[in-house]
Amino acid sequence: MTDPRIRNIVIVGGGTAGWMAAAAFAKVLDTGCSIRLVESEEIGTVGVGEGTVPHLKLFNNLLGIDDVEFVRNTQGTFKLGVQFNDWGRLGDSYVHGFGTIGHDVGLLPFHQYWIKARQAGKADEIGAYSLNTVAAPRGRFMPSASDAPPGSPLANVAYAYHFDAGRYARFLRGYAEQRGVRRTEGKVAQTVLRADDGFVEAIVLENGERIEGELFIDCSGFRGLLIEQALHTGYLDFSHWLPCDRALAVACEKVGPPTPY
Incomplete structure (x- = not known):
């Protein structure tokens, strides 16, 4: 053979x-x-x-x-992440942050809770719940922290x-x-x-x-x-x-x- x-x-x-x-x-x-x-x-x-x-x-x-x-x-x-300027309309700007956004609750993903809270006027922009999106414009960066507790956003920093x-x-x-x-x-x-x-x-x-x-x-x-x-x-x-x-x-x-x- x-x-x-x-x-x-x-x-x-x-x-x-x-x-x-x-x-x-x-x-x-x-x-x-x-x-x-x-x-x-x-x-x-x-x-x-x-x-x-x-x-x-x-x-x-x-x-x-x-x-x-x-x-x-x-x-x-x-x-x-990546910053997009004038992407949707002139003057518009947002950062597409890598990694996760928020924390899932039980079997339901975070964005479902965020949409309901946003419609009720109780939630901030979606980027406010992403470590990457918040840190990037402030000039902050770090790799994943080996000593971060489980579930911490610092335990798995996507970059x-x-x-x-x-x-x-x-x-x-x-x-x-x-x-x-x-x-x-x-x-x-x-x-x-x-x-x-x-x-x-x-x-x-x-x-x-x-x-x-x-x-x-x-x-x-x-x-x-x-x-x-x-x-x-x-x-x-x-x-x-x-x-x-x-x-x-x-x-x-x-x-x-x-x-x-």
Whole structure:
């Protein structure tokens, strides 16, 4: 019987996505798996910075990355939530705080009690019942307190980061390479598909090198070298859900100390 386990993984493209994939595979898979990432320094990456939600902290926790080491290497800051100005109407502003809001009572969630109390004029704005939303505008931040009593909002403080995405990719590259990931500098010139099922069999670089694999991960960004140009998977059109379909990312001068939101 043949061994059905995947032993050769090829990641096409670097940047944050590519090196996150490489680092995750290197951490959770056994040592019998070969992981190879192909990227070119001639191809730039998107973005000048990155704002995240708490899922990235969970990812860093999976990798066993220390918060202080991570923030230092990515020139990052901590964030308790996201502030939206002029979102509903001009002059409107609110902070979407991470984490829980209020405390559930019995089997019923907090927001049901809040709605009834709000209608009766007895409750404050919903943000007043979130530690993150209250602390962020005041410039206060702390990680979870290990000595906080059970049920205390200080026992499980949800937070994320702002950081330099390019530095994060380089940080993860070092992490992945220390765990056996091989990096290959080069551009993909051709994608070879298997004749029997049309799956990706190999990629061929501009220098003629052929790289075969059993699992290919496409992290080539908007170009979609594998998923679109080779496999023609197609994109789901979400334009009817996205009235604003443009983003402009620019660098700016620091105007003050970093805020935790």
